[in-house]
Amino acid sequence: MTGAGRVRAHRPATGPGVRAPLVLWALACVLAAISASFGLRIDFSSRAFYGGGENVEALARDTAAFGPDDDLLFVVFDGMEGRDGRIGELVADLVALPEVAAAVPPAVAAERLAGTTAARFVRSDDGRVLAMPVRLVQGTDDLGFAVRAVASIEAVLARRGFDDAALAGVPAVRGRFFEIALRDQARLTPLSFLVVGAFAGLATGRWRWGAAGVAVAGAVLLVQVGTMAIVGLPVGLLNQAYFTVLPALAVSEWLHLVAAADAHAASPDPVEPALRRVMPATLLAQGTTAVAMASLALSGVPEVTRFGLGLLPGLVAIVAVQATLAPALIRWLRPSGSVARRRAAPWTRLGTWAARRAGWVLAGAVVVAAAAGAYAARVPVDNRLTDLLDAQDxxxxxxxxxxxxxxxxxxxxxxxxxxxxxxxxxxxxxxxxxxxxxxxxxxxxxxxxxxxxxxxxxxxxxxxxxxxxxxxxxxxxxxxxxxxxxxxxxxxxxxxxxxxxxxxxxxxxxxxxxxxxxxxxxxxxxRGVNRVGEHLARSLTMALGVVAVVLALAMGRIRYGLAALVSNALPLLVAFVAVGLVRGAVDPLAAVVLALALGIAADDTVHLSVDAAAQRRRGAGPGRSVVLALRHSGWAAGWTTVALVAGFAVDGLASFPPLRDLALLGGITLAVALLADLTVVPAALVWPRRGPAPPPGSERSEGPAN
Structure with missing residues (x-):
């Protein structure tokens, strides 16, 4: 082929089959963005963890009778030497704020409470640390109000020269972490798109494929946030993770389709055979993710339930994008076969090695899972309110x-x-x-x-x-x-x-x-947060069982269910134990990501299993079918995991400690899941062996690709 011919082969294609989906998705994204800008709410209040029942009703009655119990914050002073005369001016300025109902000098409050342990509310036992009680005009479940109140009080303290004074108490913690969370998302969401786009470009060796991956991720995320705005689902403590994880999940499916289309680059239309090969696995993978997330509804905690069920629009959007927008982008960019040349043999060599030693690999996986499970039972699932902020805050x-x-x-x-x-x-x-x-x-x-x-x-x-x-x-x-x-x-x-x-x-x-x-x-x-930990094991066990049964029924063989069960239980247990060893406990707010990680981890298991089953239907034996499946899907599995781990790693840069723990849990889970997919899945698909093992070097031999 001449140089001019190569240029023409890579020139973007046009036509109704390309233009129409691109235009329609552009309009859909604009509408979703408009809906999000007008209707998306933010709710980081603790009410989302209450659940229902008599206790909630009693709290409402007590609030009506006594007033809210989350409207009191304290200004903490380390000594008052030389500043007693300015306290009156400070109190007057604070009371003048529209957010403040009352403020009392510590000395006055301590005198009224003398002789009782209640004096500790305003003065330490040695008298060196004092606290000024400041009652706000309302409770701080409205975190926007909490942010304004904290900012106004801190401005007064700075103006009056009390720079070393600090705010403390529930309203101060809520106001600070809400401010931090908003600031984090403003910088982490764009960074997540940059990261997944960079890894997509790195995986394919072409920057335009990375840019197309960003477009796919953006379309999925806009549909998600637009749907949340329309149905009134607010952004909360947990589902803020959607903004960094969902783009990586969308790009992972995109890479599977790109790899399949690239394998048919010589065809007149490489997209059609690629869709036939990838879409069944995409449907099954997103279905298993949906099952895993829906299992969180068993917790009975509103915030956890909406985290689980709220992702469903995004999962549906991934399937829709994979069937419409992604094919249009692939036709527009025209695959050149470059991805096939970049497929790394290490993915296949590792899987072939595991298939040749199936019994040992499966036995080792079971032993590791059993040991991790025994230790995981002793890892506490717990957190503290102050853990919402960094230790130096x-x-x-x-x-x-x-x-x-x-x-x-x-x-x-x-x-x-x-x-x-x-x-x-x-x-x-x-x-x-x-x-x-x-x-x-x-x-x-x-x-x-x-x-x-x-x-x-x-x-x-x-x-x-x-x-x-x-x-x-x-x-x-x-x-x-x-x-x-x-x-x-x-x-x-x-x-x-x-x-x-x-x-x-x-x-x-x-x-x-x-x-x-x-x-x-x-x-x-x-009580609500504790229920998360109590129900998490049951939810994940049910989700694992459903994923294994669905895969076994879809593939028509029990071994596929066994592969899914072992390869996806192992990373969950290892990640849980690893975080427990590092942190000493697992934050229940972060632990719910295990359900999402289970669904994502099952994605590559499904793609490998579906590919292996297709090779079996074409006449390949168990060992040969595994080698071909790894050769075709191993590259995508490896790079999608890298992209997903990078997506979680972005959350590791957050100032919100539970979000960092979530990133650690998710990243470890997916890294171990890749290792399991490349070892445990091939071993499970050929065990018990009824034929010869794949010969050494078979990963380099040619075979039917489609």
Whole structure:
């Protein structure tokens, strides 16, 4: 072929079969972008983890009676030397803010609370660390309000020269991590497109194929966010990962189609045979991913359920793009056979080696999976509210100061109805409060008993001491309920729920009534997060079983189900154990990515299995069919995994620690999944062996490619 002929062979094609899909998808992307710009909401509130039931209803009643329990933050000062005279000006500026309802000098609050453990809310035991309570005009489940409130208060502190003061407490943590999450997505989403496009170009050796991969990823992501805007599904703590993972998932399917089309570059239309070979596997792969994600609905936690079911539009979009936009782009760019020349033999050599030693490979995989499973059962699934921020973040450090030297970073409410009954005297309230204060993890107790003892008033009348202090209200607005407010450390979700149980038991015992309940937004949120860990193993086990059964039925052979079961269980267990060893525990917010990683990991298993089954139908034996499947799909499996791991690695740059853990879990899972696909799957497809093993060097021999 002449040089001019080569140029013509690579010139972009035109025609109705190319132009129409490109124009239609361009219009669809514009409409999706418009929908997203007007209707996409962001909701990082803790309500998404509450679930339903009586506890949620009780919290709503308590909020109406006492006010929200997440509207109080603290300005933490490390000493007040030389600044006492400026506190009054600071308080006046804070109260003038539209977001602030009340602010009280620490010295005034400490004087009112003298003689009680509640004094720790505003002053450390040695008197060196002080905290100014600042009550906001509303709760901070509205994170946009939390961000504005934190920014306004920090601006006042800077203007008044209190640069070393720091904000702490639930509102401060929420406002800071929401701000960080928005900033992360603004830089990580474009970076994810750049990364997956670069790897697509690197894999094919042509920059235009990388650019086309970016177009495919962008179309899928725009359909996803446009659908979320239309149905009212907000961006939350978990599904923000869609913006970096979904582009990589779309490009992985694109590379499979590019490789298949490139193998038919000499055909008049290489796309048609490529679609016949790849689309069945694409449908099956996205179906298994959908099953894995849908299994998260078993958790009963709204945020986890919407993370699982919310990805379905993106999975459907991948199939639609693969069937329409991707073929148009391939016809436009015209494959030249360059990918076939770049197919690396190492993928095939490794699989051939595993097929020749099928029994040993499978036995080793089972042993590793069993050992990892035994250790995984001992890895705790837990997190803390302050883990939402980096260890060096000023808000996190100030919140840790609350825990170690002041009244704690979290709070619980012990609510008692009908507190005016004769049996509820000062001694009973004091007994309950002292018993609670003595518990490990409790930093301060604000209750009517201690106030009554200090003021010589009745418990009901003593609550008036708190008027104007900005501290939590102890008596309901109607007077029908009373409560004890308990300041605690943040020991993690499971320990916090256990502590709440001990507090409730002590209150019931001392107050001699069963009409006592422990409530609070932190308690409800932690109960929901704990359910994630409790249900995760069941969800993943069910998803693994469904994937194995579906693949076995689709292929008509049990061995394909066995290959899927072993090759996809192994990476999940290894990744879980690896993160447990590195972190000491697995964050439940990050652990849900295992369902997504399972679906993605099954993708290459499906493509290899479908290709091997096709070779068997053409008359190849088990060993030869595995070699040909690896030769045709191994390149795509390797590079798609590289692209996917790179997509997860982008999340590793986030400032949001759970998102970094999610990236670590996902990246390890997919890297191990590739190794399993290139070893365990070939071994499972030829075992038990009934014919000769693939001879050495067979990976280099030619065979029917289609």
């Amino acid at each position: 000023p808000v996190r450090r100030a919140s840790e100061t609350l825990e170690q030297r002041l009244g704690g970073s979290l709070s619980l409410s012990v609510v008692v109805d009908d507190p005016n009954a004769p049996s509820f005297d000062t001694e009973r309230w004091l007994g309950a409060e002292r018993s609670i204060a003595a518990m490990p993890g409790v930093r301060a107790v604000l209750g009517p008993g201690a106030l009554a003892e200090a003021t010589a008033l009745s418990p009901t009348a003593a609550t008036a001491v708190l008027d104007g202090l900005g501290l939590p209200r102890l008596r309901s607005r109607s007077g029908a309920s009373m409560r004890i407010v308990v300041g605690t450390v943040d020991p993690g979700g499971r320990a916090f729920v256990e502590l709440a149980g001990r507090i409730e038991e002590a209150a019931r015992r001392h107050l001699a009534t069963s009409d006592v309940r422990v409530a609070g937004t932190a308690l409800l949120a932690y």
